[in-house]
Amino acid sequence: xxxxxxxxxxxxxxxxxxxxxxxxALATRDRQLHAADPVVTAKGYGPDPSMVKIYQPGDVWxxxxxxxxxxxxxxxxxxxxxxxxxxxxxxxxxxxDFIDEWxxxxxxxxxxxxxxxxxxxxxxxxxxxxxxxxPFADLTSGQQTTICDDIASLKPKSALKKAAAFxxxxxxxxxGGYYTxxxxxxxxxxxxxxxxxxxxxxxxxxxxxxxxx
Amino acid sequence: MPVITAEKLQKQYDVxxxxxxxxxxxxxxxxxxxxxxxxxxxxxRSFDVATESAMLQWPSHAPLRGEKTPDKQYGxxxxxxxxxxxxxxxxxxxxxxxxxxxxxxWRQRMMGxxxxxxxxxxxxxxxxxxxxxxxxxxxxxxxxxxxDLAPYYDKVEMLIGVFGTNEGLENSPDSSPGVLLPAxxxxxxxxxxxxxxxxxxxxxxxxxxxVLTKPQDADTIPAKLHPGNARAQRILADSMRTRAPCFWATxxxxxxxxxxxxxxxxxxxxxALETGNLDILPDAMAREVTVGKDGRATGVTFIDKTxxxxxxxxxxxxxxxxxxxxxxxxxLNSKSNLFPNGLANSxxxxxxxxxxxxQSSLSAHIPAFENMPLHNEDGAGGPxxxxxxxxxxQNRQAELGFPGGYHLEFTTGRQMPTMNAAGGVDARSxxxxxxxxxxxxxxxxxxxxxxxxxxxxxxxxxNDGCFAEIDxxxxxxxxxxxxxxxxxxxxxELNLVKHQQQHIxxxxxxxxxxxxxxxxxxxxxxxxxxxxxxxxxxxIMGAEAAMSVTNSWSQTWDVKNLFLAxxxxxxxxxxxxxxxxxxxxxxRMADHLVGELKKQNL
Numbered sequence: 001x002x003x004x005x006x007x008x009x010x011x012x013x014x015x016x017x018x019x020x021x022x023x024x025a026l027a028t029r030d031r032q033l034h035a036a037d038p039v040v041t042a043k044g045y046g047p048d049p050s051m052v053k054i055y056q057p058g059d060v061w062x063x064x065x066x067x068x069x070x071x072x073x074x075x076x077x078x079x080x081x082x083x084x085x086x087x088x089x090x091x092x093x094x095x096x097d098f099i100d101e102w103x104x105x106x107x108x109x110x111x112x113x114x115x116x117x118x119x120x121x122x123x124x125x126x127x128x129x130x131x132x133x134x135p136f137a138d139l140t141s142g143q144q145t146t147i148c149d150d151i152a153s154l155k156p157k158s159a160l161k162k163a164a165a166f167x168x169x170x171x172x173x174x175x176g177g178y179y180t181x182x183x184x185x186x187x188x189x190x191x192x193x194x195x196x197x198x199x200x201x202x203x204x205x206x207x208x209x210x211x212x213x
Numbered sequence: 214m215p216v217i218t219a220e221k222l223q224k225q226y227d228v229x230x231x232x233x234x235x236x237x238x239x240x241x242x243x244x245x246x247x248x249x250x251x252x253x254x255x256x257x258r259s260f261d262v263a264t265e266s267a268m269l270q271w272p273s274h275a276p277l278r279g280e281k282t283p284d285k286q287y288g289x290x291x292x293x294x295x296x297x298x299x300x301x302x303x304x305x306x307x308x309x310x311x312x313x314x315x316x317x318x319w320r321q322r323m324m325g326x327x328x329x330x331x332x333x334x335x336x337x338x339x340x341x342x343x344x345x346x347x348x349x350x351x352x353x354x355x356x357x358x359x360x361d362l363a364p365y366y367d368k369v370e371m372l373i374g375v376f377g378t379n380e381g382l383e384n385s386p387d388s389s390p391g392v393l394l395p396a397x398x399x400x401x402x403x404x405x406x407x408x409x410x411x412x413x414x415x416x417x418x419x420x421x422x423x424v425l426t427k428p429q430d431a432d433t434i435p436a437k438l439h440p441g442n443a444r445a446q447r448i449l450a451d452s453m454r455t456r457a458p459c460f461w462a463t464x465x466x467x468x469x470x471x472x473x474x475x476x477x478x479x480x481x482x483x484x485a486l487e488t489g490n491l492d493i494l495p496d497a498m499a500r501e502v503t504v505g506k507d508g509r510a511t512g513v514t515f516i517d518k519t520x521x522x523x524x525x526x527x528x529x530x531x532x533x534x535x536x537x538x539x540x541x542x543x544x545l546n547s548k549s550n551l552f553p554n555g556l557a558n559s560x561x562x563x564x565x566x567x568x569x570x571x572q573s574s575l576s577a578h579i580p581a582f583e584n585m586p587l588h589n590e591d592g593a594g595g596p597x598x599x600x601x602x603x604x605x606x607q608n609r610q611a612e613l614g615f616p617g618g619y620h621l622e623f624t625t626g627r628q629m630p631t632m633n634a635a636g637g638v639d640a641r642s643x644x645x646x647x648x649x650x651x652x653x654x655x656x657x658x659x660x661x662x663x664x665x666x667x668x669x670x671x672x673x674x675x676n677d678g679c680f681a682e683i684d685x686x687x688x689x690x691x692x693x694x695x696x697x698x699x700x701x702x703x704x705x706e707l708n709l710v711k712h713q714q715q716h717i718x719x720x721x722x723x724x725x726x727x728x729x730x731x732x733x734x735x736x737x738x739x740x741x742x743x744x745x746x747x748x749x750x751x752x753i754m755g756a757e758a759a760m761s762v763t764n765s766w767s768q769t770w771d772v773k774n775l776f777l778a779x780x781x782x783x784x785x786x787x788x789x790x791x792x793x794x795x796x797x798x799x800x801r802m803a804d805h806l807v808g809e810l811k812k813q814n815l
Contacts, residue, residue, distance in 0.1 A: 045276060047284050047301075048258075048294045051267040051467075054274040080649040087654070098278065107282045145650075152646040154639060168647045175657065176632035180272035180279070185630050187654065188661045192591035193269055193629055195460035199593070201398030205586040210405050 040114070042106045057094070057101035064104040064114075065096075065121075068135065072121045073099055075137040079144050080174040087187035090178045098177040099170070113169060120166025127163075215486060216259055216493045219517040219524045223492065226252040227810065229513050229528030231499045231543065234326025236778035237534035238477030238485075239369070239796045243803035245490035246445040249810065252526050253482070254497045254515060256535075257295050257322035262329070262478055266292050266468030271629075278632050292329040292468030292476075295322040302690030306697045313736055316567070316679075316698035317743040318538060324495055326536065327746065328477040328792070330466045332595055333423040334622070335375045335793040337366050339384030341605070342617070342787035345674050348609070349616035351705065352674030353566075355784045356756040356765035359386065365797035367392050370421075371434050372449075373475040373796070374456070376593070377421030385601040385620075385789075394426045396597065397459075400590045402582060402625025402665065403598040406724060410600065413719040415621065420599040423475035423793075424465065429453040445488070452484040464629070465594035474594070494526070500693050502531055502547040502556055502775065510556075510775045516691045530806065530815055534778035534799070538567070538681055541751035541781060542696050544762075545683045555683075557769035562762050563752055564682055566675030567698075568786040570747040571619065572740040573710045575717040576666035577726030578641055582625075583663045590626045599623070600720075602788050614708035617672020619788045621717065627662035634661065665726060669713035673786040675750060676703050679742065700742040710735040747791050749780030767802040774815045776802055 042061035049060075057063060065073060073096045081090035090096070103114040124147065128136040132143050139147075148167060156164035178184040185193070207213040228244055230237045233255040241253050267290040272279040275289035282289075286297040298317050307315040321327045340359040345352035367389045376394040379387035396419035399407065407417035431453040439445035456472040456479070465474050472479045485491045496518040503511045503525065512527040533540040544563045547556035555563055602618030635657040639648055642656040678701025683694045714731060721728050732738040742748075755761025758770040767782045769775045778799040780791050787794075809815045 044282060044284050047296070049276075049284070049289070051265060051275075051290055051292070051294075052270065054270070055276050057276075060276050081654065082650060084651065084654065094273070098273070102277060105277060105282075107277075107284075109280075109282070110277070148649065149646075152649065154645055154647060164647075171647050171649055171653070172636075175635040175638075175653065177273075177278060179630040179634035179657065180632060182271050182273070185271070187658070188630055188634055189585075189587050189658050190627055190630055190661070191587050192589040192627070193271065193462055194589060194591075195269070195462050196589075197460075199397050199459075199461040202401035202404070202590065203586065203588050206401045206588055207404070209584070209586055210401060210581045212401070212404055212408060 040104060040106050044106045057097040061104055061106055063100045065100045069121050070096060071137040072125050072135065075144065076170060077174050079141065079148060080171050081178045088183050090174050093178060093181040093183045095174055095177040099173050102173060116166050116169050120163065120170060123163050216495065219494065222526055225527040226250050228530045228532055229254065229526050230532045230534055231513055232326060232534035232536065232779060233324050233482065234477050234534065235328050235792050235795045236799045238481030239799035240532050240534060240778045240803045241485045241491055242481040243800050244807065245485040245488040246439060246442065247807045248490060249807060251491050253491065253493045254499055254513060254526060255324050255495050256498045257324055257495065259495045260324040262468050262476055263470045266470050268463045268467065268470050272631060280632055287330060290467050292466060293321055296320060304687055304689060305695050306684045306687055308697055308699050312741060313702065314700050315741065316700045317741055319746045325477040329468050331792060333465050333474050334790045335421045335423045336789035337386045338787040338789050338794050339386050341384045345616055345785050351616050353755060353784045356754055362797050362801065365801045368438055368800060369793060369796045372438060373423045373480050374425045374429050375421050375423050376426045378419040380418045382601050382603065383605050397426055397593050399598050400592060400626050405581065409723045410720060412723045415600045415720050416603055417598050417600055420596050422593065422595060424593045425456060425458040425473045427458050429456060448484045448487045459593050462591045463594050498691055499535060499543055502543060504549050504551060508551050508772065510772050530774045532776045532778050537749050537751050537780035538696060540777055540779055541681050544752065546694055557762055557771045557775060559771050560759055560762060565680045566750045566753050567679045567681060567748055568673040568675055568750050569742050570745040570786055571671035571673050571706045571709050572668055572745045573713045573738040574666055574668035575714060575721065575728060575731065576664060577721040577728045579663050579665050579724055579726045581725050584659050585662055596622060596624050613712060615705045616674055617788050619669045619671030619709060619713055621667050621669050623665060623667040625665055667717045667720065669717060670745065670788060671709045671713065672788045673706060675785055676701060681751060702739060706739060707735040710739045714738055747786060749783035749786055749791050752777050752781035753784045754782040755784065766805045767798060776806060778802055
């Protein structure tokens with residue numbers, strides 16, 4: 001399926017209106033697709049949690065994302081960290097769940113991200129609907145890339161500033177969430193966390209690499 | 214005698230110790246091995262390092278990937294519970310609204326105190342550090358010198374297990390032959406700095422840290438530490454044999470379930486309990502040192518946090534090791550007709566002369582580290598190398614504008630990834646957009662481990678502007694009046710930080726580093742008072758009763774049977790981290806105390 005030739009200028013203008021919540025019709029649909037309680041009332045894990053337990057997202061506080069939001073987050077995570085020959089995609093190691101946990105956090109440091117991510121997921125689905133008449137998760141990767149390239153600029157045009165801030169933050173959370181898993185750590189080149197009887201120091205090839213041999 | 218509840222307190226102890234960290238642990242160990250009956254009172258709960266500390270957990274095993282939260286202020290897997298800069302119900306205040314005049318106070322309410330998450334860096338103070346006034350014309354000379362403490366540094370290092378090398382450096386003393394455990398091999402980044410550092414006068418040597426790089430010599434060390442005391446030797450040998458050497462994984466800040474690194478419970482309190490001479494009372498928040506009509510300390514009043522009830526523990530001797538400022542607070546809150554300004558405060562010096570390490574840092578991207586061939590460099594869960602201060606000739610001639618000096622700490626390499634593992638990847642790759650997809654994975658991998666941060670920790674001599682007093686209005690959740698802090702940097706600290714920033718920049722650039730940003734204003738570059746968690750002083754030792762709170766034995770001038778065993782008696786902060794010196798001072802004090810008890814002097 002080829003991507004329809006969508007005129008991005010109009011799309012951006014319209015999408016800006018959507019971000020601003022301009023139409024009642026959209027707001028109604030939004031409640032169905034993107035229902036989310038904006039206020040977190042859950043408590044944190046307190047000053048004395050078990051440090052040895054293995055936690056899953058949702059264990060300590062309830063998660064936020066609706067099924068459509070989850071699908072969108074899933075697709076976006078895998079566009080940001082796709083699988084390759086040696087390492088899995090972000091969704092395969094639970095990054096969408098982690099992002100849900102993050103934006104559902106009762107702690108102040110994550111409160112800003114909650115708004116950014118929820119608004120951004122909404123924006124990207126609406127942008128997808130507008131350009132390709134489908135939610136983001138159902139687009140081809142080429143179509144997804146078209147949208148993301150528009151908002152991946154480090155110096156975005158003013159109409160896209162909010163969407164670009166969302167994309168940067170979502171990318172950072174996806175990358176952080178990915179590389180902090182055992183599989184992601186391996187993908188970035190971390191080979192530690194492995195008990196050993198001895199510590200041998202750097203191998204010859206590492207010493208050569210920095211000109212020490 | 215075991216871990217007890219308030220109902221099981223003995224009628225009287227020989228010694229009541231407040232605090233179970235480095236100072237309280239060492240004091241309890243030394244005393245109980247000599248048959249003294251001891252109570253250790255701890256404000257936090259019991260904590261089992263072997264079953265409760267996270268060892269091989271990944272960040273993804275923790276909520277929020279282990280990031281800091283107000284509940285876990287050093288991250289989820291950091292070995293700290295009920296701890297932090299701000300603890301609900303336990304406020305402290307600052308007299309001034311400006312950040313540069315404020316002090317931040319880390320409290321660690323758990324058995325073993327801060328030794329649980331300590332970085333284990335174990336550097337000795339040098340001869341110059343004890344005599345700042347004689348050498349640099351500022352501060353106060355301590356009433357003891359390096360030679361007084363050297364035998365105790367040896368003993369503590371043998372007991373806790375410290376790796377490192379002897380380098381023959383001025384003012385960064387060697388240990389006696391055979392004391393140190395073998396230093397681990399340096400990592401590639403540490404070797405890289407060792408090669409390039411000399412271009413800018415930085416000499417990289419093995420650091421000293423309290424981590425076992427091989428099993429302790431349980432056959433010979435106990436006899437050296439406890440000559441003529443067969444029982445103590447046996448108990449210590451047994452304790453040493455329960456400690457495994459490092460398995461070269463897990464950040465030491467997480468604590469150590471295999472007991473390879475030092476914490477107070479593992480090394481001090483376990484063998485002390487074995488002697489049968491120790492009771493430990495957890496969840497007991499000390500409120501006041503009680504005093505008899507004769508002006509002698511009689512014990513400690515505490516709040517039992519499990520019931521909210523007040524209790525009292527009686528002792529012939531009281532030792533405060535609650536952390537320097539918590540001990541200050543106890544002294545100031547122990548007011549009576551005999552001591553209207555607080556206990557041991559006839560000099561008015563209680564709370565005065567707080568110092569902290571003078572720290573600033575800088576980081577850079579080191580292109581030489583990009584695309585490093587894969588290898589595991591976890592090592593001993595922290596740094597293997599550091600840059601000691603070597604410019605003594607320069608500052609003897611007062612060329613530098615500050616007393617003392619500073620050392621550099623850094624952690625290079627491919628550490629367990631955090632949420633920031635791919636941080637800065639766009640700029641470093643020269644990308645004008647937010648990278649994603651295949652390119653993100655390639656660039657993250659290429660740059661991983663190529664960022665190098667260096668922190669400097671420098672000398673601080675006491676000044677009149679850094680002190681604590683009792684806040685006239687604010688009380689904690691138990692109704693105990695809290696501390697109010699005052700803080701002031703002097704030109705000396707600001708000059709020191711200026712020098713640090715330039716030197717670190719030079720060093721990073723000598724390694725080909727691209728320094729991201731430099732803070733030229735030292736008042737902004739300097740880490741806020743207290744935030745290095747090296748705060749000491751507040752009840753300094755001295756040669757004269759009018760100018761200090763304790764004598765050279767950390768015994769208060771005013772109350773003969775009251776001693777301090779934490780950082781409070783430090784008359785200044787060296788460029789070395791304080792914990793090893795706290796333990797050496799505590800052992801020396803406890804030896805003296807045993808002698809005084811035997812002589813019926815207390």
